[in-house]
Amino acid sequence: MGLPNLAIVAGSGSLPLQMAEHCQSIGRSYQIIKFNGTELDWATDHPIISAEFEKPKSLFSAIRKAGCEQIVFAGAIQRPKLNPLKFDLAFLKFAPTLIPALKKGDDTTLRMIASLFEAEGFEVISAHQILERLIVSKGILTIIHPSSGSQLDIERGFSILKIIAEADVGQACIVGQGLCLGIETVQGSDYLISNVGTAKGNYLEDIKGYNGVFIKAPKVGQDTRLDIPTIGPVTIQSVYDAGLSGIALKENSVQILEREACVMLANDLGLFIISVPDK
Secondary structure: OOOOEEEEEEOEOOHHHHHHHHHHHHOOOEEEEEEOOOOOHHHHHOOEEEEOOOOHHHHHHHHHHOOEEEEEEEOEOOOOOOOHHHOOHHHHHHHHHHHHHHOOOHHHHHHHHHHHHHHOOOEEEOHHHOOHHHEOOOEEOOOOOOOHHHHHHHHHHHHHHHHHHOOOOOOEEEEEOOEEEEEOOOOOHHHHHHHHHHHHHHOOOOOOOOOOEEEEOOOOOOOOOOOOOEEOHHHHHHHHHOOOOEEEEEOOOOEEOOHHHHHHHHHHHOOEEEEEOOO
16 A cells, blocks of 8 residues: 655745655655745646645645645745735634734644644644654764864753743754854744854854854754754855854754755864754
């Protein structure tokens, strides 16, 4: 018996394309769900269901017509600007619970969206159930190892992320020489790294191997089927451009896109990537 047909809710980044190509390689039937406002230049060569946030009834009908039983969220999807004039009857039914959720953190919003799919009889699965090598296990991936100073920054960074997790704010922070230089908010990791890179010189001494660490982990209780912390080649380059020393990830909790390319780039740039257990 073959694998169930898969609907890939596609956001930005390379992950949804990797999903589609994986399905092609193993002969698995799939559909790309493209919400209005999402740019997917690569998707024209793939089966697409165009969707509007305000019209879930049409979306659910199209998914069923395509024979899809499983749903996977892949890539970052921007919080929608809803047009009340477009709401269908299904949306009006969900509105009393969905609209308040949209005003809260990302995890609350995504849990609500997943529950809507599940209420319609679809199974929501995680990206790493399909692409098993996405998740980073314990260890140092690169030639460069973190210095003793960076190790202290990593410990402080994970402590900070535990504290902000309950507020459903972000999945990352940057710590350098014991100072928290920034935390991830709605603007995302790239914005955080860029801002810290601009301001870092005002706070840190220039000490080799002790110039700050980008630290990423899921929030406490986060539903990793829907939104799992992710890094990729763009993250590696951004960390280098910001003048940081490396990247620390929580063991078995963060996915890395294009792993070989990331490790090669980090080695070339003199950065470390380490995955550490929760403490």
